[in-house]
Amino acid sequence: MSVGVGATKVKAALYLALVLVSHCCWGPAGGRVLGQSYSDPHLYNITMTVHEMLHVARECSTREAAGHLLTFGEFCLFTTELRQCYDREIPRPPPLSKLSDKSCVDKKRSERKMSAESSPKYEVFLGGSCNPTTWRQNVAIPMLRDQGISFYNPQVSHWEEELVELEYKAKQTASVLFFVFDRNTRNVASMIEAAYMAGCRRKLVVVMDSYTGPGQLINGEAISEQEYEDLTNGLHTVQDVVECQGIPVFGEINHALNCTAKILRENLHPQDLGAEDHVQPIKYPYLQLGDKLIKLHDAFVNTNSEQITLAEARVVYKVVTNKDLTTEELRDIVAAKKGKNIQELNGAELPLNEVYLTFDELCCIVAEFKNQNLESRRLWDVFTHSVQKVLGWALPRRPLRQISNTGGRDIYLGGSMGNRVTWRETVAIPMLLKHGLSYFNPAAGACSGRLLPMEAALMEHSRVLLFVITNTTRGVSAMALASHYIGLGCNVVLCVQMITDESLVNGERLSRSALKDYNRGRSYLTDQANKDGIPVFINIQEAVECAISKCLTR
């Protein structure tokens, strides 16, 4: 099989299959055709889940086999988990690093109460891209005026110092924060701001453009390939954290304005928008399906062999699902593997040590038997048989590789990443090891460029979140992520280094306007952190020491 073409085909087939299964299993009218799916409110956007499935499956496989993406067993497990989570409406657990005493929401609420009396309250705050964009004057303001909606416009021709306070108050008290990310600006500070607001659970409406590619002009300067990637990853991170709160991201400004008017009129949250607003709702965006696969995989790897006996599988099953395989289920498996009739096995001792299972088969068993609901199991059978045909040719058996499990850790080592970024290995990790503290190093894994629910899980299983924004990276994505977790009220420690004229960013020297934009982002993040009582350092070692002391005293 040609890996490149195969991978694309499998990906397409998987996506189609997931769409189908979500449609059949969760939709109210089981048999509807795919063509109508866009307007079906029960068909949720599962793009992120697909990203994660593919990513985890790649992590569990070797590099050479990466083209195969997902085995059938893994696929079954993922889709079963997905369906069960949807069925049970699993609530989101709070992050370990959450600071219960100073929750962002409470703080904001009291602030809002305080300032509500002293300054006018605007319905909409118009945040996001400023000069040279004209979306406020040309599109948003005429429409809002038309609808009689009050707004605060921070883009002014004559800027004065006292506007800082006015703008801050308007932002705190506005009912809706309306952000536009236009490709003609770098949007660094706006990305950090919107990510923070999403963390604070404010009513946020986000309109996102995309950068066209290396060489596109910003401020009359062509951006390099690296800068294009950094800015694009920044937008993706913002989109991911916003969608992670169940808030849809818009592609078109008029559509977003119409929805803003509705949010105000009916006192809704952006999360409540649905198909009738031409918005695809995001349901349970934080599902961590990869987690199950990794658990299963770890259990399998611990047995140190390519196959495990059914007796061992029984233990693994218990570990992963917290349930026992019943005698009946064990009998089914033995019958299937030995090619025997179930009646033949009745009453006899089951040969649990003579039946061997591969990792893939184990995945299938967990997927199959975990769900006791017979009605959906029948639907499942119909589905798996048809998908088996599609994917049948793409199911090689692959060797497995140990990957980290997702138990709780002391410190998450977030922040700048890249080939030339070494603070984790040279500074942080030696210090943590000396204190016997555990850590997650997100830079150690394959970087997917998206915030996968899996990675969010790693952060949420950490007690302290350390973000180091170095002066050798643009750090857009890292700053947005840090800001989001500050907004969520988590235990964050920051190290922020300003970029100087001498700084080389991945070997590139920045233009004046770029330097100004990236440093404005750094200042914005630092200010925000100071307001929220988050410690900010310039020196990496001091930041690590602070994170360590937080772990030791908590």
Ligand SMILES: *[C@@H]1O[C@H](CO)[C@@H](O)[C@H](O)[C@H]1NC(C)=O
């Ligand atoms: C689903 O979300 C992804 C990104 O998360 C987006 O690119 C895609 O267009 C969305 N699909 C639909 C149908 O809205």
Ligand SMILES: *[C@@H]1O[C@H](CO)[C@@H](O)[C@H](O)[C@H]1NC(C)=O
């Ligand atoms: C916004 O609403 C107006 C008036 O209801 C409508 O004419 C227009 O088509 C809508 N635009 C979008 C993009 O939804």
Ligand SMILES: *[C@@H]1O[C@H](CO)[C@@H](O)[C@H](O)[C@H]1NC(C)=O
């Ligand atoms: C980067 O920041 C560190 C810490 O403040 C500083 O020692 C170093 O000189 C800076 N490098 C550049 C090129 O600005």
